[in-house]
Amino acid sequence: MKALIQRVKGASVEVEGRRLGAIDQGILALIGVEKHDDEARADKLLHKLLHYRIFGDDAGKMNLDLQQIEGGLLLVSQFTLAADTRKGLRPSFSSAAAPEDGQRLYHYLLEQAQKRWSKVATGEFGANMQIGLINDGPVTFLLET
Template sequence: MRALVQRVKKVDLSVDGELYSKINQGLLVFLGVSNEDDTSDIDYLIRKITGLRIFSDEDDKMNLSVKDIDGEIMLVSQFTLYGDVRKGFRPSFTQSANGEKANDLYLEFVERLKNEFPKVQTGKFAADMQISLINDGPVTIQLDSKKEY
């Protein structure tokens, strides 16, 4: 599994022109699921995401987690995180899990994340979403459960 984590001041997520979910200060997390992933990948990423110390403390040092600041998390499925453009210009998504597997693992991720951290909103799986955000910093961190980076 891969996650792209952005520190944000605000996120509004719409589906079909209607507001679907929103958060204030916290993290916007894009989650990609690969063919090789299973439930063992979930715990690693949840621990990393909720423990990331990327919010400023009283000395303006990145030393606080989303838990420490009582922030929120917006979790959005994004199969394109496994897009491979090493050859040519059109991304190949052969590493991305099929829809059924991806949805099952995404829903399991959401459930486990909410058990660990209750202030979670989500996107709509496989929907065409429009996301408006105020990026804070910007701070963007890449995570991979296979520890490829």
């Protein structure tokens, strides 16, 4: 399971002009699900999302996590993160989970996140989404489990 995370001052997701989710300061996490992923990998990724220290402390060092700053978590399904781009000029999606498996694991991750943190927002799995964000830094990391 992969998450491309961005530290944001704010982010939102829309589908067909409807705002589905929005956060203020926090993490925008684009989530990619691969064939070998399971609930244990989703749990590990969630732990990283909630505890990854990418926010500045009083000295400006990245020592604080999402919960310490009481930030929001915006989870957005991102099928293309599972692409293999090592060869050629066209992405291969052979390592991506089947749509039903990807949806099941994405929703599992979302449900677990909502149980563990009160400030969770989401887009719509499989939809054509428009994401707006103010990247803080910029600070962007690729997390893999």
